Amino acid sequence: MRLSKERYPVSVLKELQASIDVRPEYQRPMVWTLKQKRLLIDSILRGYDVPKMYWHRQSQNSEFEFHVVDGQQRLTTIWEFCDGGFALSKTSDPVDGIKTAKLRYADFNTELKKRLHLYSFDIVIVEEATQNDDEDEVREMFLRLQNGTTLKAQEKRNAMTGSMRSFVKEIAQHPFFESCKFSNSRFTYDHIAAQMTCLEIAGEPVSVRDSDLNRMYEEESDFDPKGKVGKKVRRVLDYLKRAFPDHTRELERYNVITLYSLASSLIDNYVHQNTEQKLAEWFIAFETERRADMEKDEDSRDVQLVEYQRLTSYSTDAAESLAKRLEHMQRRFFLAEPDIELIDPTRIFSEAQRLAIYRRDGARCQLRLKCDGTEKLKWDHWHADHIKAHSNGGKTTVANGQVACPDCNFLKSNS
Template sequence: MHITKTNFIANGTSIDKQIKEFEEQIKEQQKITDHEIREFPVSVIVDKFTTDLETDEAELYIPDYQREFIWTVKQQSRFIESLLLNLPIPYLFVADTSSKDDGRLEIVDGSQRIRTLVNFMKNDLQLSDLKNLTSANGLRYKDFPKSRQLRFNRKTIRMIELTEQADEEARREIFDRLNSGGVQLNYMEQRQGSSDDAIYPFIKKLIEKYNNKGEKNLLRTLCPISPTRESRAEYNELLLRFFAYTNNYLNFNHNVFKFLEDYARSVNDTEFENLENELDSVLEYVNSTFPYGFKKKQTDHTTPRIRFEAIAVGTALALRIKPNLSTQQNTEWLNSEEFIKHTRSDASNSKPKVKARIEYVRDKLLGK
């Protein structure tokens, strides 16, 4: 093809326009990742995470999209050893969630390290498998002399604090990039993209029945979630978790992905009507009984996953025992320290904790 001078000029103009848009995009995106660098002593970081944790109002908190606490004792011990040896520690990433008007800091990256610090300073971690400080193997924080405890408390870790410009979508993307080098599909997105016919039909029906945006969709009314979570198939994830835990929570073994995957594979197409009817009953009961549905407060625009699980599955189990369960319930226990402890942001997916929070709701509804 012969390129004329006119084409060259036209193409040049087009490139200039593209470069201008490119530069504008960079400036706009840099606003989202605007940040400040802070440095805090270990004791202050632990205090920010643990103070008011019982009421789920701690200044530093773990968001829904974060993974569970998965570090082994060996990994935790090596991190503590690194601090003791003054080895370089990666920055923590947090975000000012000013949109919630509470001044709190959401942990974007670093929850494993922060929870390790908490475990160690609460004496829940016994050091092991240390290669350099071998003499510290078997010790807990309380075993250190007072002078060493104070020095450890004063050790500082740097923290990058994203400003309020970083919305939830930006925070999720930063988390994914830091942890995988790029945005990974979450578990439900992977399932939806699966070509396995044993899994797809069940999920497809969930989407068709409960994921529409009609005004009469009770699930969306009772359990609102943010647009970002919705765009990543969160409703479908919540539904699958509801069915899997309701029907098989006693066989949960800490690996959430495998547990949900195995359940999805096991569902027979003929079972869907019964599952559908049970969920409809639960939604109607929650709508009639709980003043804010699955939400914590009337003004909330999103629902924590762990709270939905506890209330939805606990209600289903109670209705199985007592189908005519009264909707005239005293629901003050929703604000109790015990329930908040079961469903706060650091509550893990260990089998005992999953069982405890589900059965707590079940037993409260049954008057036990």
Template structure:
């Protein structure tokens, strides 16, 4: 952290003063670099109990800046403490998130469950509202402030790698898109048990999506940390390249759903192995293989399930100190690649090669030509006696007819005359819109 321009002023503020700042809109609990809340209700109750009992709580760090001549305080450290105080005391916008805390007042002689309204009713809010919290107001450049945020949040529930990236690169277009995609596919990631609720809270879903986007942009598997940091920090990256990676990410995720519909019952729900399966299917897409044939996908799903079960069986034998059979050697080799340095480039490449070999030869390639040639168009037109749309029978002329793949190109239909038919533009467009043209 640079020492130039950085200054800190210490003071104390009562909870009432902090509530007033929040009410007046001067307190920003969600600056761009801030992480998500990860406290559970037990953490929140312990904090309120400490306040009610008069115990000191850690300092709050605020970054003061001017916004249109009005002071604004970005919370660097203490976000969850402030949230908890506002929740308990029913301060907007947390007025619906109140909770009860067990506390014994001296005059009662025994503990009771208290929530804010009952404290107000018994006129016992004064000590809570006048409780003082040490506040450090920090000034300096934004780069220094972000560095300070990362440092002071490296203890307690320390920042994850993804949370640190979010703090340092929160303006990165790449990171913003990764966060958007993670939100969009959150239900899939959690339902397939790739990510837990805690993982989502700690932004590990964003980290996984960032890795996959960076891998697509790099053309294959990457070494985790260096390549992801480079991709996120490269604000000069062309928008077109990023958009292409986003499209391919979404299309590949659809293929994962089709090829491995029971993902949560396999090893491939583990984030490191999910990464491998995802990249293998992405590379198959680059090779123009057809990944939406239901029968072939069923075979692929069975192969992946059997392979996963084989690796799990070897792992169980290891736990019982039983050696593998010669037939299990492929599972032993794969298991070794998942037990150490799982995110290294070499391990990722080797795992990918093994999954590629497992699925090798299963999927057919698309026709190299997607567009019918002028010669094919003339031959089809001259050989068709009706000269009308094969779908709606609308009359056609030379200037408005189109050539349609009878068996869709995306599903392996060949670009030859045996798979061609005349079509009007509206029918051809609606037919194309009704199927997944990417695959």
């Protein structure tokens, strides 16, 4: 990788606009505030020193001549101002006696335009990369140049190399995210796609904090996007898109991960064909109930919904929080849709089904062959019994399940 330095005035930067890509895939989105933009233009007019930029020269057959490694915010601010995108602050002081407050580019007199157009930037040109290692060096340069600036964790991961990064970028483009309420500001879709992948690799609720995702990017740098996990992530997102084909305001950032885990469990363990509409209708009803509950007096609120709300507010990326939120969603979903059966009818009731049966029956034996059914059974001292015997074709569903004390269930089995 070779570096050379050139000096371009603002007038040339504007002329080169069509040949410069300020958003190569490792770049972060535009994040400057209007105040920061105004400050840059004011600094240029006053001839203050502005840091140099770094551009990466592309091959001749590329759409752009340069990719911006560092200087994205400065370039876009200059272009936006020259195109009339914003005005200077109303409190802006005069420049050498020339008024600048509230002026747009079109309002500039000849002297101000000359000051703007003749101001020159130092540009460090990174010569064209022809090897993969060179591209890695450019990404490494980007990360180092951003050191000390406010880059979010996902913005840093976006500049990493490896197939995990590429897979997450691909998944972040899935149309399901278009159905969500939140936007892709500062790679939010990438962040959630990375969390989904992390959960799928583990096969259970685990911590998906930034440190965990960083470790995943590093340890799974040779991740196979066509492997079992990659296929499963796409399959779950396809299912969710069928469930929510349109923009759905209930799909908030805090609940999408839990909903993903619920859908993933459905696909792995249950007969889920044609259940997309059921899931969507239940989820919207659940969110409607939860929001209405929040408006009630504290003494009137549903204790379980209060706990769920707490879990969505604190340590939301922790394993315990994710597990408890999933447990809550599963219990309510299977109570609402008790006829959804396990994929393998020979398997016993799942943990989620057992919990739904246990809550529905109030933890009391429904058989009452040896007991009167008044005693509450402890969680580790009861059986999930098929109402219609499994040997007679009874399905392993919540609707066909009931709480039984061990003595009654053994007596039923013997008879």
